[in-house]
Amino acid sequence: MVRDSKDRRMRNLKVTLSYDGAEFSGWQVQPDAPTVQGTLASAIGRITGEKVLPQGSGRTDAGVHALAQVMTFVTESSVPTGNFVKALNDILPASVRVLEVAEAPPDFHARHSARAKTYRYRIYREPICPPFLARYVWPYPYRLAEEEMARSARLVMGEHDFTSFAAVDPERGREEAAGLRPATGSETRSHTSTSHTGTSRSHTRRSEVGAAGGSNVRNIFSSSWERLGDELIYTVRGSGFLHHMVRNLVGTFILVGKGTLQVEDIARILEARNRSAAGATAPASGLYLVSVEY
Numbered sequence: 001m002v003r004d005s006k007d008r009r010m011r012n013l014k015v016t017l018s019y020d021g022a023e024f025s026g027w028q029v030q031p032d033a034p035t036v037q038g039t040l041a042s043a044i045g046r047i048t049g050e051k052v053l054p055q056g057s058g059r060t061d062a063g064v065h066a067l068a069q070v071m072t073f074v075t076e077s078s079v080p081t082g083n084f085v086k087a088l089n090d091i092l093p094a095s096v097r098v099l100e101v102a103e104a105p106p107d108f109h110a111r112h113s114a115r116a117k118t119y120r121y122r123i124y125r126e127p128i129c130p131p132f133l134a135r136y137v138w139p140y141p142y143r144l145a146e147e148e149m150a151r152s153a154r155l156v157m158g159e160h161d162f163t164s165f166a167a168v169d170p171e172r173g174r175e176e177a178a179g180l181r182p183a184t185g186s187e188t189r190s191h192t193s194t195s196h197t198g199t200s201r202s203h204t205r206r207s208e209v210g211a212a213g214g215s216n217v218r219n220i221f222s223s224s225w226e227r228l229g230d231e232l233i234y235t236v237r238g239s240g241f242l243h244h245m246v247r248n249l250v251g252t253f254i255l256v257g258k259g260t261l262q263v264e265d266i267a268r269i270l271e272a273r274n275r276s277a278a279g280a281t282a283p284a285s286g287l288y289l290v291s292v293e294y
Contacts, residue, residue, distance in 0.1 A: 123231060135285050
């Protein structure tokens, strides 16, 4: 618990939630569009009578799903955490479920305190994708050299400048002008490195929290493809991810699978630091935020 200058009791609440991204125009609140952040803000306001804007661990795009997104918000409400879970799930649409609400220290922040994130991307490989699955995968029945894709995925592990895989975002300037996002840019400000013993340690890079156009360096701890039944699944865990970074990686690995690119081209693309060197952005439907580590 913390107290503000007027000695009111304030609580910093950490919320873990899951959502179907196909129902929303992304996480970030937008005028005249349904978003996860806006939907949550409205639900919290109905319970507490307060106007709050919950802060997520990162911004997911339209159509991207979350298994365990994390958000924080500060409230004066005395509603117990367990009751918050029930009340929010009563108000929220079925496409959003609150899994847990917990008290957090005053300095805890869903985005700034994050040490690592894991994303998963699902590709459906059979000729006919079931209609009830289509918006949760990328249906891709064409020939792919899956072993080559697995080899190429390993080449992005470690600390690299991922400019070649970052979105060239024409919306950024308009969003900043409208006050919908801070001018500091990237989804995750905290940066985690791994020592020679394999132990993660968290620190913040000045260049990553500076003005827009700062460092695009990220540390990828694991990157792999695996075949599970009818699906080819990419899983990546890293210190943070740039806008569209995972989807651009997937789109590039697909080119390796098609034979358009060779495995060795991944290193060249990283070195180029140019978005045009990499593949197209994979569809949002197959991407999931799996977990956030603190």
